[in-house]
Structure formats: structure tokens, C-alpha cells
Amino acid sequence: xxxxxxxxxxxxxxxxxxxxxxxxxxxxxxxxxxxxxxxxxxxxxxxxxxxxxxxxxxxxxxxxxxxxxxxxxxxxxxxxxxxxxxxxxxxxxxxxxxxxxxxxxxxxxxxxxxxxxxxxxxxxxxxxxxxxxxxxxxxxxxxxxxxxxxxxxxxxxxxxxxxxxxxxxxxxxxxxxxxxxxxxxxxxxxxxxxxxxxxxxxxxxxxxxxxxxxxxxxxxxxxxxxxxxxxxxxxxxxxxxxxxxxxxxxxxxxxxxxxxxxxxxxxxxxxxxxxxxxxxxxxxxxxxxxxxxxxxxxxxxxxxxxxxxxxxxxxxxxxxxxxxxxxxxxxxxxxxxxxxxxxxxxxxxxxxxxxxxxxxxxxxxxxxxxxxxxxxxxxxxxxxxxxxxxxxxxxxxxxxxxxxxxxxxxxxxxxxxxxxxxxxxxxxxxxxxxxxxxxxxxxxxxxxxxxxxxxxxxxxxxxxxxxxxxxxxxxxxxxxxxxxxxxxxxxxxxxxxxxxxxxxxxxxxxxxxxxxxxxxxxxxxxxxxxxxxxxxxxxxxxxxxxxxxxxxxxxxxxxxxxxxxxxxxxxxxxxxxxxxxxxxxxxxxxxxxxxxxxxxxxxxxxxxxxxxxxxxxxxxxxxxxxxxxxxxxxxxxxxxxxxxxxxxxxxxxxxxxxxxxxxxxxxxxxxxxxxxxxxxxxxxxxxxxxxxxxxxxxxxxxxxxxxxxxxxxxxxxxxxxxxxxxxxxxxxxxxxxxxxxxxxxxxxxxxxxxxxxxxxxxxxxxxxxxxxxxxxxxxxxxxxxxxxxxxxxxxxxxxxxxxxxxxxxxxxxxxxxxxxxxxxxxxxxxxxxxxxxxxxxxxxxxxxxxxxxxxxxxxxxxxxxxxxxxxxxxxxx
Numbered sequence: 001x002x003x004x005x006x007x008x009x010x011x012x013x014x015x016x017x018x019x020x021x022x023x024x025x026x027x028x029x030x031x032x033x034x035x036x037x038x039x040x041x042x043x044x045x046x047x048x049x050x051x052x053x054x055x056x057x058x059x060x061x062x063x064x065x066x067x068x069x070x071x072x073x074x075x076x077x078x079x080x081x082x083x084x085x086x087x088x089x090x091x092x093x094x095x096x097x098x099x100x101x102x103x104x105x106x107x108x109x110x111x112x113x114x115x116x117x118x119x120x121x122x123x124x125x126x127x128x129x130x131x132x133x134x135x136x137x138x139x140x141x142x143x144x145x146x147x148x149x150x151x152x153x154x155x156x157x158x159x160x161x162x163x164x165x166x167x168x169x170x171x172x173x174x175x176x177x178x179x180x181x182x183x184x185x186x187x188x189x190x191x192x193x194x195x196x197x198x199x200x201x202x203x204x205x206x207x208x209x210x211x212x213x214x215x216x217x218x219x220x221x222x223x224x225x226x227x228x229x230x231x232x233x234x235x236x237x238x239x240x241x242x243x244x245x246x247x248x249x250x251x252x253x254x255x256x257x258x259x260x261x262x263x264x265x266x267x268x269x270x271x272x273x274x275x276x277x278x279x280x281x282x283x284x285x286x287x288x289x290x291x292x293x294x295x296x297x298x299x300x301x302x303x304x305x306x307x308x309x310x311x312x313x314x315x316x317x318x319x320x321x322x323x324x325x326x327x328x329x330x331x332x333x334x335x336x337x338x339x340x341x342x343x344x345x346x347x348x349x350x351x352x353x354x355x356x357x358x359x360x361x362x363x364x365x366x367x368x369x370x371x372x373x374x375x376x377x378x379x380x381x382x383x384x385x386x387x388x389x390x391x392x393x394x395x396x397x398x399x400x401x402x403x404x405x406x407x408x409x410x411x412x413x414x415x416x417x418x419x420x421x422x423x424x425x426x427x428x429x430x431x432x433x434x435x436x437x438x439x440x441x442x443x444x445x446x447x448x449x450x451x452x453x454x455x456x457x458x459x460x461x462x463x464x465x466x467x468x469x470x471x472x473x474x475x476x477x478x479x480x481x482x483x484x485x486x487x488x489x490x491x492x493x494x495x496x497x498x499x500x501x502x503x504x505x506x507x508x509x510x511x512x513x514x515x516x517x518x519x520x521x522x523x524x525x526x527x528x529x530x531x532x533x534x535x536x537x538x539x540x541x542x543x544x545x546x547x548x549x550x551x552x553x554x555x556x557x558x559x560x561x562x563x564x565x566x567x568x569x570x571x572x573x574x575x576x577x578x579x580x581x582x583x584x585x586x587x588x589x590x591x592x593x594x595x596x597x598x599x600x601x602x603x604x605x606x607x608x609x610x611x612x613x614x615x616x617x618x619x620x621x622x623x624x625x626x627x628x629x630x631x632x633x634x635x636x637x638x639x640x641x642x643x644x645x646x647x648x649x650x651x652x653x654x655x656x657x658x659x660x661x662x663x664x665x666x667x668x669x670x671x672x673x674x675x676x677x678x679x680x681x682x683x684x685x686x687x688x689x690x691x692x693x694x695x696x697x698x699x700x701x702x703x704x705x706x707x708x709x710x711x712x713x714x715x716x717x718x719x720x721x722x723x724x725x726x727x728x729x730x731x732x733x734x735x736x737x738x739x740x741x742x743x744x745x746x747x748x749x750x751x752x753x754x755x756x757x758x759x760x761x762x763x764x765x766x767x768x769x770x771x772x773x774x775x776x777x778x779x780x781x782x783x784x785x786x787x788x789x790x791x792x793x794x795x796x797x798x799x800x801x802x803x804x805x806x807x808x809x810x811x812x813x814x815x816x817x818x819x820x821x822x823x824x825x826x827x828x829x830x831x832x833x834x835x836x837x838x839x840x841x842x843x844x845x846x847x848x849x850x851x852x853x854x855x856x857x858x859x860x861x862x863x864x865x866x867x868x869x870x871x872x873x874x875x876x877x
Contacts, residue, residue, distance in 0.1 A: 022141070024268075031279055036168040044128070054121065119263055134203060150498065159444055170212075172264045181234050207225070282449075287313065319405045322405050323532045329399055332377050340422065342367065396517040402528055404439070410426045438490060440452040442493065464483070476544040482533050483533060484533055565609075713749055715747050720743050757842055769858070780799050791867060800857075801858070819832065
């Protein structure tokens with residue numbers, strides 16, 4: 001029998017690697033880590049938070065100054081490494097520019113070397129920390145002090161609760177140095193680990209997160225360094241540690257003596273401008289706009305010192321509908337719906353005389369008031385759920401507030417007149433929605449990421465898109481079923497740790513833990529949105545019916561016209577059948593003469609209506625063309641004359657300048673001088689720049705010449721020589737050779753602007769391909785033109801990278817919106833996807849054909865036009 005008397009208790013050991021698991025590997029993104037540390041400042045009762053990216057050395061700049069070179073040398077960068085990449089700019093004495101033939105590998109090596117000198121600072125002016133707080137709370141993993149003590153001294157609800165937010169430091173960099181100056185009026189007297197009073201005003205705490213690495217190392221074997229300091233104020237510390245930060249841009253309070261500076265170095269990410277922009281955007285929606293003034297956030301960058309500043313949220317004041325729902329502890333919801341979509345002054349009184357519009361809240365006085373209210377409850381919004389819910393989930397949801405906005409991105413003129421829409425700036429709305437759209441979730445005035453975050457999978461966390469897909473009905477559909485699109489909405493849901501205790505953070509700080517309460521809560525929010533949907537759809541149906549009553553006759557006339565066209569088509573089809581099958585004509589003899597006469601009258605009437613409609617459409621088209629030409633003429637008359645005069649000046653000004661200077665000094669006196677100090681060399685440089693500018697002006701002005709919109713005889717040899725001249729400057733700068741020597745002497749009757757569109761698009765694509773090319777070979781583009789008796793054939797080819805190997809069906813490149821051009825940072829599509837589609841459209845419009853060619857290297861395309869467009873030298877077709 002086993003003896004259990006010899007038992008003992010043994011403690012758990014925590015591996016030092018735990019710090020990495022709950023910090024670097026647990027927190028989902030660096031942006032999320034920064035936000036966690038900003039929230040720490042909020043919990044410390046700070047009025048402001050400063051995020052400062054000292055990222056001057058995050059990238060290799062294209063142009064640097066003598067001072068920048070000196071800085072690099074002071075950091076230990078050998079001079080030879082610097083001047084392997086840079087050369088002196090001949091135009092200025094203290095500027096260097098990156099060499100054109102720079103070695104990309106050496107450029108990458110320098111970037112990696114200097115990036116090590118970048119730092120990130122997160123600063124607050126809160127209450128600071130005493131030695132006891134640092135030892136007992138800051139150094140304790142998973143401390144529960146914020147969970148138990150939920151209010152700050154000023155009454156804020158603390159944003160943190162899990163006690164692991166400080167490990168976000170490890171996500172950002174390998175080393176952290178914290179400087180904290182504590183407020184003695186807020187904290188108890190500062191004491192050391194033995195309880196003895198100290199005379200320090202603050203502390204410097206330093207940790208190297210790499211110390212947590214190593215086999216079999218437990219957390220109690222890892223130490224941080226703590227140094228007592230005496231400092232007058234946190235502002236003096238900021239000025240001493242970050243002299244490049246302009247504190248005049250920050251709205252410090254007079255009492256801002258205390259606070260904390262977190263300096264993170266050995267950064268794990270390279271904070272170039274692209275990524276700093278993303279952090280700035282995230283911070284803009286970190287707190288609701290209403291909270292501006294209570295907690296201000298600033299972001300600065302040493303690389304772009306004037307680009308950033310105070311982070312301000314955006315208030316939505318240009319909306320079609322706004323809904324505000326407030327839920328209380330008794331599961332009642334008070335809803336206020338604001339209507340701004342309709343121009344009430346334009347709505348005829350007759351509309352409000354309709355039976356359905358005589359009831360509240362659809363009367364004219366309700367529209368003029370601009371809003372209406374409704375009292376409801378959880379169980380009324382989600383009817384039938386409470387009876388089936390054994391867990392009483394409604395009791396677990398708690399108090400919340402939901403503000404919802406609906407904004408149309410655009411509308412047609414027909415809809416504007418039918419629904420009496422107010423006008424708005426479509427581009428401004430699109431820009432605002434792209435930046436601030438989506439329904440955000442805030443807890444105690446801080447956003448819970450990633451809900452409602454643009455370009456994130458959780459953007460549509462309420463599944464509005466799925467609702468729309470299941471019920472795609474338009475807003476005015478008589479049967480109902482309208483559902484709003486997620487891309488047209490914005491809003492904020494506000495909850496609190498105090499009243500919504502069942503909504504717990506994920507430890508990764510990326511959202512709330514999924515449970516039944518949260519799932520029901522989402523359905524409840526969607527049900528509240530449905531109050532708006534029902535209101536908008538009801539009004540739209542009534543307006544649509546009213547519009548039918550007023551303009552139904554006009555629409556009937558249009559239907560009659562369509563019917564007339566159908567009768568004509570049927571008549572022509574019958575006639576064709578009789579001509580094709582004369583033997584069957586006898587079967588029609590039984591048709592009464594009266595019926596035949598009636599059909600003939602219908603046919604004559606329909607033909608006449610069709611002819612009139614064609615005349616009207618031709619006149620409308622002519623009117624549109626004339627309006628467009630008139631507008632183009634005004635614009636060109638305003639600018640092309642001035643540009644042409646500038647073009648004339650460019651061709652002679654350097655000769656005149658050289659002539660004037662030569663009267664005072666001799667050119668031979670400067671033969672031994674450096675180019676940058678030789679005035680005659682500088683004049684030649686200006687001449688080169690003028691020639692480039694002239695070429696661009698000729699190209700721009702030539703693209704809109706009137707004769708390009710006609711279909712004259714185009715001599716292809718001359719055309720491609722001029723085409724090469726237009727592009728020569730751009731191509732030479734990129735080391736690209738354009739060959740147009742194999743062009744037959746053919747005259748083609750074609751719109752010159754069509755040729756421009758085809759070959760400009762192909763050339764732009766080739767330049768983009770050469771930019772991606774890694775092989776060191778001569779860059780060539782070749783255009784050949786010949787005829788074979790039936791067709792005029794254009795062969796275009798380059799020796800660039802060719803079509804992407806990922807394209808399974810090459811013909812897909814001609815489909816609209818297809819593009820392989822993507823952002824190098826995010827892989828998002830950047831190309832328009834219209835270039836090759838446009839090429840195909842133009843070729844088809846001219847009855848031509850396209851054929852992809854597949855050279856050994858690069859891209860090839862054959863464009864062929866039928867002989868009907870070709871003329872010989874004698875002018876005969």
C-alpha cells in the first residue's frame with residue numbers, strides 16, 4: 001500500500017521567457033503597444049501624452065547637409081561609408097545628394113546601421129511613481145491594483161486592469177529607460193525597500209529585455225537597475241533628454257512638474273514616415289472627440305519636424321442621419337433620430353397630405369424639427385429572444401451609449417429630385433469616411449481596437465455587410481428589407497469597466513473576449529440601427545410613390561417609346577423572315593386585311609417615333625460636345641498662351657545670359673575651376689534643365705492640340721519620331737533606349753490622340769517594369785511598324801521584367817481594374833487598372849486586334865489595324 005505521509009509543498013517557478021510571452025509575442029502590433037503606454041499616462045492622471053519618434057536616422061535620405069554628415073560621423077559611421085553613397089551637389093556648397101549608380105546593398109547596410117540610433121519616447125505629466133510603487137506594482141507581473149482601485153485621484157476610470165501593459169515596452173524595443181518624477185502631494189512619503197525615508201524626487205529605471213532570454217533562467221534571476229535622482233521638474237528632464245523636441249508646440253499646464261518619460265531604444269521596428277502616419281491616424285480615433293481638452297495627445301517626429309502635432313479627433317457634422325441611443329440599467333433604451341438628408345423646403349406640401357405622412361413622426365412639423373424620439377427596450381429590439389434565453393443575458397449587458405451616423409458617399413441627379421436630397425461635397429465625405437468611418441467601440445473613453453478600424457477584418461464587426469448581402473433591397477423597395485451598407489456608416493459605442501463587467505479585454509489588447517453576452521450585444525446594436533433603416537426606408541417608399549403620381553405620365557411616354565422600338569424591331573424581323581422564306585408567306589394569307597392594316601399603322605407610327613428620338617439624341621450629343629469644346633477652349637485660351645510664351649523664353653534665355661556675362665568676364669579664366677564655381681558651367685546646367693522643361697511643355701501642350709481630335713492622315717514614321725522626342729528626357733534620365741527605326745513609311749487615317757493613348761500607356765507600363773528590374777542590362781523599348789497587305793501591324797516590346805509570373809491567364813491584363821502595381825509596405829493595389837483596358841478599347845473601336853507576344857525577356861504586344869485605315873503615298877486607299 002502506498003504511503004502518502006511523506007508529502008511536501010513545492011512552489012511554481014516562472015521562466016524569464018514569460019516576459020516575452022506576455023509582451024513581445026502577446027501584444028498583436030507595435031501600434032497597439034504604443035496605445036497601451038499612452039493609456040498608462042491617462043491612468044496616471046496626466047493631462048497630456050507625448051509620443052516622440054526620434055527617427056531622423058530611420059531611412060537613407062536622398063539629400064543631406066554638412067551638419068547631417070557631421071552627425072553621422074559623431075555616431076561612429078566611417079566617412080568612407082557615407083561617401084560611397086553620396087556626392088556633393090554641384091549647385092550648393094553644403095549639400096550632398098545620393099549617387100545615381102548607388103549600390104543598393106550598401107544603401108541597405110547603411111540604413112540598418114544608422115537605424116540603431118533611433119529612439120521612441122512616450123511622455124506624460126501625471127503623478128509619477130515612488131520607489132515603493134515601482135517595486136511593488138511596476139515590477140510585479142499581472143498586478144491587480146488597477147483592477148481593485150478603478151478610479152484615479154481625479155475621478156477617471158482607469159483604462160488598464162490586467163497589470164501587463166508595461167510589457168508593451170518589450171514589443172517596441174530591446175532597452176527601456178524610464179525617468180519618473182513623483183508628486184509628493186499625491187503619494188505617500190517615498191521609502192526604500194527597508195521602509196527608510198529617501199530624499200529623492202524621482203527615479204531612473206533601466207531594463208534590457210534581452211536579459212530575459214536564456215535557457216533555464218527564471219524571472220527572479222532578472223534584475224532592472226533603479227537609480228534615485230533629484231530633479232526640479234519633468235519639463236527640465238524632457239529638455240535635457242530630448243533637445244530636438246520643440247516644447248512650445250505643447251500646451252503644458254503651469255503645474256506640470258511631475259510625470260514620466262519612457263525612452264525605448266534598440267527599436268524592433270523601423271519607424272519611417274509611412275508607419276508614423278499610421279500611428280497618428282490610430283491616435284486620432286483613440287479617444288472620442290468629446291474628450292478633447294481632458295486628455296490631449298501629441299505626436300512628433302524628428303524626421304518630419306513640422307508634419308505632426310496635437311492629435312485631434314474629428315466631429316461628424318455633415319451627415320444624412322444621426323441616431324443616439326442611451327441604454328439604462330433597467331434595459332430601457334432612449335433613441336433620438338436626427339434627419340438631415342432631406343431639403344424640407346423643396347418638399348411640396350402635397351407630399352405631407354398623403355395619408356401615411358399625417359402620422360407622427362412623419363408630419364411636416366416633424367421634418368422641420370429635424371429629429372424625433374422613441375422609447376424602447378432590449379426585449380423590444382430583439383423580440384422573442386428574452387423568452388428563449390435561459391441565461392438572462394440582457395442582465396449582463398449593462399448601461400451603454402451608441403451614436404450612429406449614416407452618410408451617403410454620392411447620389412444621382414434623378415435620386416436627388418425624387419427624394420429631395422440636400423447637396424453635399426461628395427469628395428469631402430468620401431475622405432472623411434475613409435479616415436473615420438466604421439463603428440468604433442470605446443471603453444472609459446479609450447478605443448478598443450480593432451473594432452471599426454479601416455482596412456481591418458474587424459472593421460465590420462457588427463456584420464452589416466452580411467445583413468446587406470442577405471437583403472440587398474434598395475431603400476425605396478415597396479416590400480421593404482432595406483439594410484445599410486457598412487462603408488456608409490460611422491459611430492461610437494461607449495461602455496465602461498464599471499457598468500459592463502462582462503466585457504473583458506483579450507490579453508493581446510486586440511478586442512474583447514468573445515462570449516455570449518458580447519454576441520447578443522452586437523445583435524442589439526444592429527437592431528438599434530434597424531430603427532434608422534426603417535425610418536429612412538418608409539420615407540423613401542412614400543417619396544417614390546409620390547414621384548410616380550407626379551411624373552408617372554412622363555415615364556409612361558418613355559415606356560411607349562420603348563414599345564414603339566420593339567414594334568419596329570418585330571416588324572423588321574417578320575419582313576426578314578418573309579424574304580428568307582418566301583414559300584411560307586402563303587401561311588400568312590389567312591390574316592385579315594384589317595389586322596394587316598392595323599399592324600402597318602403601328603409600324604409607321606413606331607418608325608416615326610424612332611426617327612424623332614434619333615434626331616433628339618443626336619442634337620443632345622452635339623450639345624454636349626459643344627459644351628465640352630467650349631469649356632476646353634476657355635481653359636486652353638487661359639493657360640496655353642502663357643505657357644507658349646514661357647516655352648519661347650526658355651529657348652533663348654541662357655544664350656542671352658551667357659552673352660551678357662561674357663562682356664564682363666572670360667570663359668577661359670574659369671577652365672581650371674570646379675564646375676560648381678564656374679558660372680559658365682552653371683549656365684550650361686540651366687540650359688539642360690530648360691530643355692527638359694521645354695520638352696515637357698511641348699508634350700503637355702501637344703496632347704491637347706485640336707488636330708489630335710480629328711482623324712487626319714498620320715505619317716507613322718514622323719509620328720514615332722515626334723513621340724520619341726516627347727519622351728526622350730524622361731527615358732534618358734532612367735537610362736532607357738527607345739528604338740523607332742523600323743517604321744515603314746505608311747500613312748494611316750486615325751485619331752492621333754488614340755495612338756497617343758495606346759503608346760503612352762504602354763510606355764508608362766514599361767518604365768514601371770524597369771523600375772522593378774534587378775538585373776543589370778541595357779533597358780530597351782522597341783516599336784516596329786509594317787504592313788502585310790491586309791493589316792498595318794505595330795509590334796511593341798521591352799526587355800523589362802515582363803508580366804508577373806503569378807498571372808495564370810495573361811489576357812486578364814486587359815480587364816478593367818486589373819493591376820499588379822501594389823504598395824511595397826502594405827501590398828495594397830496602387831495602379832488604376834485602366835491602362836491596358838483603355839488600349840484594348842481603342843483598338844477594338846478602330847476594328848483592330850491585339851495579340852500578346854512573349855519575348856525571352858520582357859513584354860510584347862502586337863496591335864493591328866485593318867487595311868481600310870492605310871493609305872499609300874499616292875493617296876489611294
